[in-house]
Amino acid sequence: MAAEQFQALRTYLNSQVLGQTEFTESLLIAVLADGHLLVEGPPGLAKTRAVNALAQGIEGSFHRVQFTPDLLPADLTGTDIFRPEQGTFEFQQGPLFHHVILADEINRAPAKVQSALLEAMAERQITVGQKSYPLPELFMVLATQNPLEQEGTYPLPEAQLDRFLMHINIDYPNAATELDILRLTRGEELHGSETMLQPLKQADLFAARKAVLEIYMDEAVENYLVQLVIATRTAAAYSDDLGRWLSYGASPRATIALDRCARARAWLDGRDFVTPEDIQAVFPNVLRHRIILSYQAEADGITADAVLQKILSLVPAP
Structure with missing residues (x-):
């Protein structure tokens, strides 16, 4: 429901x-x-x-x-x-x-x-x-x-x-x-336009949040999620460019947020399990504001999104 x-x-x-x-x-x-x-x-x-x-x-x-x-x-x-x-x-x-x-x-x-x-x-x-x-x-x-x-x-x-x-x-x-x-x-009617007649009740919203937390995540997928965040802190181990571009990585709060967002995306798609694609889809939005770029990256015109895409390409998915 x-x-x-x-x-x-x-x-x-x-x-x-x-x-x-x-x-x-x-x-x-x-x-x-x-x-x-x-x-x-x-x-x-x-x-x-x-x-x-x-x-x-x-x-x-x-x-x-x-x-x-x-x-x-x-x-x-x-x-x-x-x-x-x-x-x-x-x-x-x-x-x-x-x-x-x-x-x-x-x-x-x-x-x-x-x-x-x-x-x-x-x-x-x-x-x-x-x-x-x-x-x-x-x-x-x-x-x-x-x-x-x-x-x-x-x-x-x-x-x-x-x-x-x-x-x-x-x-x-x-x-x-x-x-x-x-x-x-x-004021013209567009094809497929809808009117929300019944607001979502708070009790149903809280029930949905509980269901999201119960979405299954395989251990391999869980480790992949953690490694993506760890890569922002140990960037030089993955690439010399990343080592020059990143000054500070993401905190453990990023890991928690990435986990919750990936589960929520899977639930919205009607699945009871999380895939690596769920993590990859929300990864830029969750990490974009949590990493701090170096002056070298700013001088080279490197954006946070470019750094995050580089990390996604270097960390192997299960």
């Missing part, structure tokens, strides 16, 4: 966000793997629309926060409000107490705001004064970054980047998809 509901949700997302099937699949994988998502792409590629559609397809509340340099931690967490009639302070919840949070242009907020968001992402709680407040069991941060303009931005610290399950890069659609987008914005 849960599998059918997720397929309906996938169809709905693809009907609302045209030409971004990898992006919409990553949204569903993040939901199933109980993780946060960082999305990077130029303006106007329906990043906000996709997150809004996901929130409508899941039973829960949605809130969008526009990150700006003057944003304060209390604008996210909430604050204590003084009630003079009672002579006491009462906590007023902020946007982080919603189920799905869109952190728009996350890299435009200063360090204190990032610190408050990091606590929410890592600990599933927020702290105001001397008291901590738990966040909802269903809690997802879907953050966006604009790669075109860096003026007035604050690079995300590595510790916060590591808390994102995946980092997705999206690009402009092709001509045929652009035509469909044009027709959709005019």
